[in-house]
Amino acid sequence: MIPQLLHSLPQVLVDGVTLGAVYATVALGYTMVYGILELINFAHGEIFMSGAFIGTAILIGLNSAGWLGHLPKLLVLLLTLAVAMGLTGLLGMGIERVAYRPLRNAPRLIPLISAIGVSFVLQDVVRFIAEWRTGNYIVTGVTLYGAELNLGSLTVKTNTLIVLGAAVLMMAGLDLFVRRTRWGTAMRAVAQDKDTAALMSINVNRVIALTFFMGSALGGATGVLFAQQYGTIDPYIGFILGLKAFTAAVLGGIGNIRGAMFGGFVLGILEMFASAELGPLTGGVLGAEYKDVFAFLILIAVLLFKPEGLFGQAVKEKV
Amino acid sequence: MNALEVSGVRKQFGGLVAVDDVHLQVRKGSVTAVIGPNGAGKTTFFNLITGVYQPDQGDIRLEGRSIVGLRPDQVTMLGIARTFQNIRLFADLPVLDNVLIAMHGRLSAGIPGILLGRRKVRHEERQALGEAYWLLEYMGLAPYANEIARNLPYGTQRRLEMVRALATHPKLLLLDEPAAGMSPRETRELTEMIHRIREDFDLTVVLIEHDMKLVMNISEHILVLDYGRPIAEGTPEEIRNNPRVIEAYLGRAAVSGA
Amino acid sequence: MKQGMTRLRTRLRRPRTQAVLLAAYTVLSAAGLAFAGPPIVWFLLLLASLLLLYYTDLPGAVKWVWAGVVVAVLLPVCASTGSSFESFMEVATQMGIYVAMALGLNVVVGFAGLLDLGFIAFFALGAYTYAIFFSDQANHFIPGHHFPLPADLFWLCLPAGLLVAALFGVLLGLPVLRVKGDYLAIVTLGFGEIIRIIFNNLDKPVNITNGAIGISSVEAPRFFGVSLSFPHQFYYLVLALLALVLYAVRRLEHSRIGRAWKAVREDEIAAQAMGVPLTRTKLVAFAVGASFSGLMGVVFAAKQAFIDPTSFTMLESITILVMVILGGMGSLPGVVVGACLVTLLNIQLMPELTNWLNTLTTAGVIQFPSALSPSKMQRLIFGIILILFAVFRPQGMIPSKTRRHDPAALAKLAAEWQAQTGGTFRAGVRPADGQDATARAPGHGAVTRAQGQDGAKEGATL
Ligand SMILES: Nc1ncnc2c1ncn2[C@@H]1O[C@H](COP(=O)(O)OP(=O)(O)OP(=O)(O)O)[C@@H](O)[C@H]1O
Numbered sequence A: 001m002i003p004q005l006l007h008s009l010p011q012v013l014v015d016g017v018t019l020g021a022v023y024a025t026v027a028l029g030y031t032m033v034y035g036i037l038e039l040i041n042f043a044h045g046e047i048f049m050s051g052a053f054i055g056t057a058i059l060i061g062l063n064s065a066g067w068l069g070h071l072p073k074l075l076v077l078l079l080t081l082a083v084a085m086g087l088t089g090l091l092g093m094g095i096e097r098v099a100y101r102p103l104r105n106a107p108r109l110i111p112l113i114s115a116i117g118v119s120f121v122l123q124d125v126v127r128f129i130a131e132w133r134t135g136n137y138i139v140t141g142v143t144l145y146g147a148e149l150n151l152g153s154l155t156v157k158t159n160t161l162i163v164l165g166a167a168v169l170m171m172a173g174l175d176l177f178v179r180r181t182r183w184g185t186a187m188r189a190v191a192q193d194k195d196t197a198a199l200m201s202i203n204v205n206r207v208i209a210l211t212f213f214m215g216s217a218l219g220g221a222t223g224v225l226f227a228q229q230y231g232t233i234d235p236y237i238g239f240i241l242g243l244k245a246f247t248a249a250v251l252g253g254i255g256n257i258r259g260a261m262f263g264g265f266v267l268g269i270l271e272m273f274a275s276a277e278l279g280p281l282t283g284g285v286l287g288a289e290y291k292d293v294f295a296f297l298i299l300i301a302v303l304l305f306k307p308e309g310l311f312g313q314a315v316k317e318k319v
Numbered sequence B: 001m002n003a004l005e006v007s008g009v010r011k012q013f014g015g016l017v018a019v020d021d022v023h024l025q026v027r028k029g030s031v032t033a034v035i036g037p038n039g040a041g042k043t044t045f046f047n048l049i050t051g052v053y054q055p056d057q058g059d060i061r062l063e064g065r066s067i068v069g070l071r072p073d074q075v076t077m078l079g080i081a082r083t084f085q086n087i088r089l090f091a092d093l094p095v096l097d098n099v100l101i102a103m104h105g106r107l108s109a110g111i112p113g114i115l116l117g118r119r120k121v122r123h124e125e126r127q128a129l130g131e132a133y134w135l136l137e138y139m140g141l142a143p144y145a146n147e148i149a150r151n152l153p154y155g156t157q158r159r160l161e162m163v164r165a166l167a168t169h170p171k172l173l174l175l176d177e178p179a180a181g182m183s184p185r186e187t188r189e190l191t192e193m194i195h196r197i198r199e200d201f202d203l204t205v206v207l208i209e210h211d212m213k214l215v216m217n218i219s220e221h222i223l224v225l226d227y228g229r230p231i232a233e234g235t236p237e238e239i240r241n242n243p244r245v246i247e248a249y250l251g252r253a254a255v256s257g258a
Numbered sequence C: 001m002k003q004g005m006t007r008l009r010t011r012l013r014r015p016r017t018q019a020v021l022l023a024a025y026t027v028l029s030a031a032g033l034a035f036a037g038p039p040i041v042w043f044l045l046l047l048a049s050l051l052l053l054y055y056t057d058l059p060g061a062v063k064w065v066w067a068g069v070v071v072a073v074l075l076p077v078c079a080s081t082g083s084s085f086e087s088f089m090e091v092a093t094q095m096g097i098y099v100a101m102a103l104g105l106n107v108v109v110g111f112a113g114l115l116d117l118g119f120i121a122f123f124a125l126g127a128y129t130y131a132i133f134f135s136d137q138a139n140h141f142i143p144g145h146h147f148p149l150p151a152d153l154f155w156l157c158l159p160a161g162l163l164v165a166a167l168f169g170v171l172l173g174l175p176v177l178r179v180k181g182d183y184l185a186i187v188t189l190g191f192g193e194i195i196r197i198i199f200n201n202l203d204k205p206v207n208i209t210n211g212a213i214g215i216s217s218v219e220a221p222r223f224f225g226v227s228l229s230f231p232h233q234f235y236y237l238v239l240a241l242l243a244l245v246l247y248a249v250r251r252l253e254h255s256r257i258g259r260a261w262k263a264v265r266e267d268e269i270a271a272q273a274m275g276v277p278l279t280r281t282k283l284v285a286f287a288v289g290a291s292f293s294g295l296m297g298v299v300f301a302a303k304q305a306f307i308d309p310t311s312f313t314m315l316e317s318i319t320i321l322v323m324v325i326l327g328g329m330g331s332l333p334g335v336v337v338g339a340c341l342v343t344l345l346n347i348q349l350m351p352e353l354t355n356w357l358n359t360l361t362t363a364g365v366i367q368f369p370s371a372l373s374p375s376k377m378q379r380l381i382f383g384i385i386l387i388l389f390a391v392f393r394p395q396g397m398i399p400s401k402t403r404r405h406d407p408a409a410l411a412k413l414a415a416e417w418q419a420q421t422g423g424t425f426r427a428g429v430r431p432a433d434g435q436d437a438t439a440r441a442p443g444h445g446a447v448t449r450a451q452g453q454d455g456a457k458e459g460a461t462l
């Protein structure tokens, strides 16, 4: 058994890190919004999903217009990412404006309910458009980098490298932004204390809108990469993935940007490990179908034993 | 015997030591005041006593029994009630329910009894209603019994917090800035009220207050905190003349004015 | 003119007038349901009479009896004249099941303020409890051919389903209710999915749930020798259970426990400071809500005679949440109305609208893309309802009312209390017999004595 485990380990790691990159970048959106508003933005998973559909739509459009063969792949990818990020970023801002901002002083339950509402609306609108245009809401897109590298027992898609590269770039970029720029400082100030930040003449609403824009753009871009990596998408992919990305954010300490990245990778690797090895390890009793259960148990365990996450600070409500 | 004995408690939030090695002996039946500038750790001190926070060090004893490690509801059931600096009523519930909730721990109805409408449960409920209304009458809030708590005027809300605290049948009552936001007249009434409930209900009172006139009038014993540390303790007279207190907190004008 | 209006309004305020008008309306809509078409409209109008009933000033007992007569007699009898009697009863049964579940979720969300997004899991637990043991499914993992259990034991399975759901409510709640409020939403969301995944895969290593295929040929329940197979029979069963649920919820709401739920909802820290144990109170809410859901799950499985994991998706959980939000969190009439409306929308209005649009499309009248068909738009509609109500009307269609107490009655109770516990003073009034005010009056101390403390001291003072 052990040799077999070792044998498949490299593949598990590569797949796990790739999935982890997806979780990590989506987790950033949850963590940024939670850090600032203490709101679980349920719709964030759907923003990720919208990004996947926008990217796929662009590529299908370019393809059927016959341009895809003539343009350099990298340019197409960057273009697609840019458009998807812009649109999902605006979408996130719009959601904040319509569904969350009016509720900032409402009891905590209420914005959560409106968040679930937004999430449902997005699922159905995307489903409708996809089904209307393609006849089916399950869509298989155009893959730009489909080649596979075989390194012994290890198979790596070239797209995997793209996903990892892009994810690392985005995370590093965000980290720099938050730590080094004026807007990033403002963001951190608002996350600390909205009222005091407002007194320091920071435009709190604008900072919040920017946070939503950035978090959503990252989520949307990840959606594009996800569609590239896994090929087929449907309007409901955001739900479970969002749940897991949120788990990653909690694992890393909600509100903590670097923590969310770390949590994403940990969760991705654990999940891939579970889905590859759960069957062999339990003699076939539990299979890969329980990998979601596994992620969920991690969430509960973290909330129970280390609710502040691996890198978060324990906060106690001031009384 | 002392009603409350606090020895060497300390509480740290991250790098900030909010309460640092504080000792306090509260004589049964007395009124004690805890004073200090903003952020001195007074409310945190109350939160430690009531179990909202757990002290990092030190011991807290109620009538000789250590209450460290207990949950806030357990502390309440042992006989410590409190009011909050930033009023925390059950804002969307009627005044009467606010008081009834405070009797929760003393009532015993369980689900079977409630569903079957047992006599004992009905009796208990009538008693509770009676006592709740009686307490409201006592504090002059009876006319508001059916009112939603958030619609009460500010001063009345503060009084309702006191009723609610009394309804838990405390031995020790902790008041966190009871006079905050009150007019001088209301503050005078409050002074009287505190005296009255202490006598009528056989209470020991500890209060946090910034209104020096109230503090000096009402308390037998004063503890002064600054940056979490106790800097002075004694009778109003002693505190009034303590140079450290004057320097750290009161300022000359306030002292001579009081 | 104006005077006339005022007089009319005074008239309308009289319970007698209201009763007469409402009776006329009820009879009219019942007659419509019996003799005129289209039945669905009359059906709705008849149900609306219950809402009107709620707003009248009739005494509570009268309201209950009246409502009972309408739903137990008038509605089935009048509907029985039409050809679609059983399908009506089917719809009404579904409504009843959802109302009971919404009432359960209302305990959790509306009273205790805990957002549970996996509520359907408890329904699934109840349903599988019945389906596994009242079909031959249990033979797969329990040796000896004992199953299906005799259908007469159905009534025993009702409390069993209730208890199983309550038990799982507690098991989930124990770890989860200690975490901060908004995490609860996501954890329950996960839990709902997990239960579904587990039911979907528990056909191996031991076949307990028969996996994705589901469990079919579930026994029809028997009640005193009568086998329940027609929708109208289930209707009466659901009605009876619903009555129990309503009774229970009402009782609990205005009890020590219901007040503790609301206290926790309003302010956890203040609730604790008033002696309310947080986790325990939340657990009870969770278990009570879950138990209603489990109970109805049993009925659901018995009625369908077939269940599979697709009936228990997150969409179902959110559907019930929509019922509660739409009707009004914490408001019993609101939740009942919300559940009725959403159920009708789901199983009657949207399919009919879809059919109608399809007919038009096939007839070539309009071009209607099937992607837009209303029966697929649940999520959109629910989503919009949730957003609109959260933003503009969080208290729901029929906001919860607080119970008013008669001050005179309260004063009497207060006097009784004072007499019993030996209090001798009223607010502001000092003892009249010239005693020094500092000679402590035993009002409160007496209560303390009843608790067994301070007794000796108190006696000495007396
Ligand atoms: N839960 C908490 N987490 C972090 N810091 C806290 C917490 N509670 C209190 N503090 C800090 O501890 C210090 C003491 O606060 P505390 O509320 O006890 O002061 P206080 O004496 O009551 O002041 P005030 O007169 O303004 O009410 C403050 O600096 C406060 O910011």
Ligand SMILES: [Mg+2]
Residues within 6 Å of the ligand: B042, B043, B044, B085
């Ligand atoms: Mg304070």
